Amino acid sequence: MxxxxxxxxxxxxxxxxxxxxxxxxxxxxxxxxxxxxxxxxxxxxxxxxxxxxxxxxxxxxxxxxxxxxxxxxxxxxxxxxxxxxxxxxxxxxxxxxxxxxxxxxxxxxxxxxxxxxxxxxxxxxxxxxxxGLGPDALTVRGAEFRELLSGRRRAVKSVLMDQSVIAGLGNLLCDEILWRARVAPRTPARDLSETALRRVHARMGRVLETSVHAGCVPPRPSWLTGHRDDSDPTCPRCGWLLSSHRVGGRRTVWCPRCQG
CATH class of the missing domain: 3.20.190.10 (MutM-like, N-terminal)
Structure with a gap:
């Protein structure tokens, strides 16, 4: 997509x-x-x-x-x-x-x-x-990002994918960002500390920068996206078996060891 x-x-x-x-x-x-x-x-x-x-x-x-x-x-x-x-x-x-x-x-x-x-x-x-759209994900600043997410009851992945909150993020980007930030996708956004929100925003910027340069979310061996469709997907960071469930109606992949 x-x-x-x-x-x-x-x-x-x-x-x-x-x-x-x-x-x-x-x-x-x-x-x-x-x-x-x-x-x-x-x-x-x-x-x-x-x-x-x-x-x-x-x-x-x-x-x-x-x-x-x-x-x-x-x-x-x-x-x-x-x-x-x-x-x-x-x-x-x-x-x-x-x-x-x-x-x-x-x-x-x-x-x-x-x-x-x-x-x-x-x-x-x-x-x-x-x-009807939130700020573009490439340009949203850290303070605005934290304000947009804090206080929301829904799972953080669902919030990130909501185009009226932040525009541009889809399924692959959200999974990659949250994996890199070591945040579980089903965590309610309002339960994230300011430190965790800062980390998510920072990882979002890095993932977007690399992905824009590649013209897509690249399935690199060192990325979660490079393993999510493997027959027995394992975390490229710790080697743990990846989990896959639906969050906000979308297939979601994460590492239960790295992301808690």
Whole structure:
């Protein structure tokens, strides 16, 4: 599932491929990924417009289209991605929307499960989307982070995954951060000491920095993510057998020895 590092990578793809480029054609191969806009309106509104500077908040990607144009909004759901392709590259089965640019390259939205998708919105709707999100996980400061978590009754993992609290963290990131901070994922957030909250925030910053550089949450041998899907997963830090249960409806992996 695309999380903040993946979406930051998609922002870089869009910037490298489409910034300041004019859209010359819009092909909607599957309208099932459109949200609140028809294929006809998407083509009408985008064709001839120039793509602006893309920006991201959490897992959402926003692309203005000219001075007075609407904003193209992407949410990648479970399986979405954005690719920059040459026109002679074969179109794949799950390429749902193709934007042809004035240098003939194409931005292709690829998505297998179609759980989210593409929107075309005005400034008011952009504000509505961002107002429903917490601060971006890459930019939230330590004091604000501690204030956001302290006093909440839910499990700390559930709080971290709540996009209205902090935007951008998903299942893999949260498990990795809490493992590195030596905090059990089912611990109520309000029960964490200030020292523990500081540690979670610090580990979050390090995990995000590495993951953004990699363009994903990397399955490295020294990371929890490198072992969570092993047949008999063991902790890369202490060698203890990892536990796996559901927290907040999501499969959660942790080390009962390191994380208590």
């Amino acid at each position: 695309p999380e903040l590092p993946d979406v930051e990578g998609f922002r870089e793809v869009l910037t490298a491929c489409g910034r300041h480029r004019r859209v010359t054609d819009v092909e909607v191969r599957d309208a099932g990924v459109l949200r609140g806009v028809s294929a006809q309106r998407l083509r009408r509104e985008l064709k001839g417009r120039r793509l602006g500077e893309a920006w991201r908040h959490g897992k959402w990607l926003f692309v203005p289209t000219g001075h007075d144009g609407p904003t193209l909004v992407w949410h990648f759901g479970m399986t979405g991605s954005l690719r920059c392709c040459s026109p002679d590259e074969p179109v794949e089965r799950h390429d749902r929307i193709l934007l042809t640019l004035d240098d003939s390259r194409q931005l292709r939205y690829r998505d297998q499960r179609k759980l989210q998708g593409v929107r075309l919105v005005d400034d008011t709707e952009v504000e509505r989307i961002t107002d």
